[in-house]
Amino acid sequence: MEQFREMRRKRQQLTDAECIAILQRATSGTLALLGDNDYPYAVPMSFVYHDGKIFFHSALSGHKVDAIRRCDKASFCVIDKDDVKPEVYTTYFSSVIAFGRIHIIDDADERMSVARMLGNRYYPNHDQALSRELAQGFDRMLVICLDIEHMTGKEAIELVQMRHQASST
Secondary structure (H helix, E strand, C coil), X not given: CCCCCCCCCHHHECCHHHHHHHHHHCCEEEEEEECHHHCXXXXXXXXXXXXXXXXXXXXXXXXXXXXXXXXXXXXXXXXXXXXXXHHHCXXXXXXXXXXXXXXXXXXXXXXXXXXXXXXXXXXCCCHHHHHHHHHHHHXXXXXXXXXXXXXXXXXXXXXXXXXXXXXXC
């Protein structure tokens, strides 16, 4: 198991439950991979979180797919809140970063299960439409899994202070 850095500003660290809530609420994030010529490659992605894993879908080929096949280490960042406060030169933010091993799912049944999970996340309760879409495009789609090994969430110190004040009253 890899060693991961501890968060420096522990007072701002979110709990695992708060991180998971953000992953369940957010609709997109940025997947970071080791790209061509060892340059970082960060790409915005839709996703679904389920049971300690983050799932994505993709075309069959491209920079992202090549990077995943070359190196299985990845991170995924989601920004939940980004409330700029220009008058005090700061941002009230909350975000999550997950680190882990990424792979392409080969098993057809698992691919279909995840594809349905992704479809239902973005267009719930439309099983017939999703079935039609999958019938047309499933063979041209990769399904990718990031097994989370380490996850941290952080929020602005001002949000920590506001929450502390609210719980004190």
